[in-house]
Amino acid sequence: MSATSRATPLPKRATAQRLAPKARIHPFLFVLPSVVMLAVLLALPIGQALLRTFQSDTGWGLDNYVRALRDDHLARLAIGHTFSFAFFSVVGQYILGFGVALILSGKLPFRAMFRVLFLLPWMFPAVVPGIVWRWIFDGLFGVLNEALYRVGYYAETDVPIAWLGQTSTALGATIVANIWRGFPFMMILLLAGLQAVNHELYEAASVDGANAFRRFRDITLPAMKGISFVAILLAWIGSFMNFAIVQVMTAGGPANASEVFATLVYKNAFLYADANYAATLGILLLLLLMVPGGLYVRATIRSGRD
Amino acid sequence: MATTAPMTANAPSGLSRAGKDRLGTGVKVAIALLLLVVTLFPMYWIIISSLKTNLETHSVPVTFLPAVWTLDAYQEIFERRNFAKYLSNAMVVAVATTLWGVAVAAWSGYGFARYDFRYKGALMAFVLIAQSFPRILLVIPYFELANRFGLKDTYLGLILAYSTFIQPLCLWIMKEYFEQIPRELDEAALVDGATPYRAFWDIILPLARPALGATAIIGFLTAWNEYEFALVLTTTERVRTISVAIASFIGEFTTEWNLVMAAAAVGTVPVVIIFLFFQRQLMHGLTGGAVKG
Numbered sequence: 011m012s013a014t015s016r017a018t019p020l021p022k023r024a025t026a027q028r029l030a031p032k033a034r035i036h037p038f039l040f041v042l043p044s045v046v047m048l049a050v051l052l053a054l055p056i057g058q059a060l061l062r063t064f065q066s067d068t069g070w071g072l073d074n075y076v077r078a079l080r081d082d083h084l085a086r087l088a089i090g091h092t093f094s095f096a097f098f099s100v101v102g103q104y105i106l107g108f109g110v111a112l113i114l115s116g117k118l119p120f121r122a123m124f125r126v127l128f129l130l131p132w133m134f135p136a137v138v139p140g141i142v143w144r145w146i147f148d149g150l151f152g153v154l155n156e157a158l159y160r161v162g163y164y165a166e167t168d169v170p171i172a173w174l175g176q177t178s179t180a181l182g183a184t185i186v187a188n189i190w191r192g193f194p195f196m197m198i199l200l201l202a203g204l205q206a207v208n209h210e211l212y213e214a215a216s217v218d219g220a221n222a223f224r225r226f227r228d229i230t231l232p233a234m235k236g237i238s239f240v241a242i243l244l245a246w247i248g249s250f251m252n253f254a255i256v257q258v259m260t261a262g263g264p265a266n267a268s269e270v271f272a273t274l275v276y277k278n279a280f281l282y283a284d285a286n287y288a289a290t291l292g293i294l295l296l297l298l299l300m301v302p303g304g305l306y307v308r309a310t311i312r313s314g315r316d
Numbered sequence: 317m318a319t320t321a322p323m324t325a326n327a328p329s330g331l332s333r334a335g336k337d338r339l340g341t342g343v344k345v346a347i348a349l350l351l352l353v354v355t356l357f358p359m360y361w362i363i364i365s366s367l368k369t370n371l372e373t374h375s376v377p378v379t380f381l382p383a384v385w386t387l388d389a390y391q392e393i394f395e396r397r398n399f400a401k402y403l404s405n406a407m408v409v410a411v412a413t414t415l416w417g418v419a420v421a422a423w424s425g426y427g428f429a430r431y432d433f434r435y436k437g438a439l440m441a442f443v444l445i446a447q448s449f450p451r452i453l454l455v456i457p458y459f460e461l462a463n464r465f466g467l468k469d470t471y472l473g474l475i476l477a478y479s480t481f482i483q484p485l486c487l488w489i490m491k492e493y494f495e496q497i498p499r500e501l502d503e504a505a506l507v508d509g510a511t512p513y514r515a516f517w518d519i520i521l522p523l524a525r526p527a528l529g530a531t532a533i534i535g536f537l538t539a540w541n542e543y544e545f546a547l548v549l550t551t552t553e554r555v556r557t558i559s560v561a562i563a564s565f566i567g568e569f570t571t572e573w574n575l576v577m578a579a580a581a582v583g584t585v586p587v588v589i590i591f592l593f594f595q596r597q598l599m600h601g602l603t604g605g606a607v608k609g
Contacts, residue, residue, distance in 0.1 A: 040427025
């Protein structure tokens with residue numbers, strides 16, 4: 011852009027007053043079209059969903075919530091799976107994303123090319139990661155089992171592992187796919203953070219005889235705290251409500267072994283035709299997202315004020 | 317960082333500082349390449365599998381290159397499975413949502429970028445929440461409302477649904493861009509007697525043209541990649557998008573993997589091309605404004 015040179019900005023409040031000398035209506039005329047449209051598109055449906063949660067066959071009441079929180083062992087199972095899915099996804103994405111960001115932040119030939127190629131999984135249509143990893147993990151004709159054969163993991167008589175067909179590995183396989191899809195986004199956020207670290211600090215630390223590990227621990231990590239916080243929150247939120255990867259890879263199976271909240275909501279709404287209960291589960295999912303969501307919103311709006 | 321050799325260079329073991337640097341770089345390139353191979357392998361596997369015959373995808377040992385190279389799968393999905401239609405559906409929905417989203421986002425993003433006003437914090441929070449709202453909750457009432465208002469299996473239904481996340485996404489990115497344009501420019505126009513709307517339209521919008529383009533591309537890619545709404549709001553091929561078509565190939569008992577992979581390739585290639593072509597312009601907006609840059 012031609013106009014990105016940051017000329018020293020004026021203090022915001024003074025400017026705002028000067029921009030709107032006559033009418034305070036201007037800002038609202040600008041922002042209202044968006045806000046009103048979004049409110050209609052979101053509030054009406056959410057209101058309808060919320061109403062549904064208090065309706066059941068027996069009339070109005072809290073039956074659906076009682077069922078979700080006390081009686082439905084599947085809901086409990088799905089909550090556990092969703093937390094595992096989000097937790098291990100975020101850990102994997104963060105470690106991988108940070109590692110790649112560190113490599114790409116230093117001197118490296120073809121750095122720009124590497125950066126673009128590492129980002130590719132993030133650009134894929136939401137169903138494609140699930141599709142391709144389902145095929146890679148396929149028990150009979152999957153390339154993972156083929157590779158394991160070739161490196162001698164399986165003996166001649168072994169039955170190859172059906173990664174998505176057995177309860178012990180299905181959820182883990184979906185997590186692998188989600189890490190693959192999500193780590194590029196983590197990488198690009200952390201890379202931006204790394205490039206903002208003051209390089210004179212490294213020079214000074216080197217002069218003082220700090221080795222690479224100490225420089226990483228004492229300079230890089232503290233400087234990356236803020237951006238890491240936001241990146242981890244975003245990754246957590248995205249993983250916590252993920253639907254496409256699990257739905258396409260296992261649809262929650264086998265025997266609900268990889269059932270997460272989103273797939274359970276979908277099942278109840280569109281397979282069991284119980285929209286009231288599905289909406290209840292959806293509202294519970296929303297409630298579980300409120301803490302990370304609130305922290306993310308606060309951190310983002312605050313950083314805009316600086 | 318590994319390559320920043322200590323300033324007090326008494327290089328041990330006979331390696332000069334430059335030599336150590338080169339060694340460090342070599343190791344880094346090797347690690348980067350290794351990780352890249354792992355990262356890109358699924359892409360390779362999509363392409364290779366799509367060029368095999370159905371028989372070969374269901375044979376062991378699994379081959380890393382097709383024994384018989386064939387375009388049968390592509391011929392099948394385009395000639396008999398109507399993939400041109402799914403592609404054009406996805407295109408129509410993504411383009412319409414994006415045009416509308418960017419237009420509204422530019423107008424409102426300017427307001428958020430330039431003014432302080434009452435409830436601004438709350439409204440910004442609302443936009444951010446809308447941007448990452450759990451779609452699996454929204455699809456339930458949207459399914460019902462679409463049925464009631466005759467919007468099921470229509471472009472309009474999908475466009476309205478997509479607007480719930482495309483519009484806030486575009487708004488936030490545009491706001492970040494506007495904040496980088498010096499305020500003196502609008503102020504000069506205001507001093508000359510222009511209304512704020514004139515200042516926006518005549519001065520700022522032309523300057524923001526590259527930002528509009530970048531935002532539109534990100535909006536388009538995001539809409540193209542969507543799955544949940546498209547899955548629930550389309551029942552026939554009339555408006556079904558490519559994402560739903562790809563996933564629908566997964567069979568309960570058998571799956572023709574060469575077809576699935578060809579479908580995945582066809583759905584992915586456009587976004588990869590667009591991304592590779594515009595990546596320089598997209599980098600900032602890609603993070604949805606989570607990083608200043």
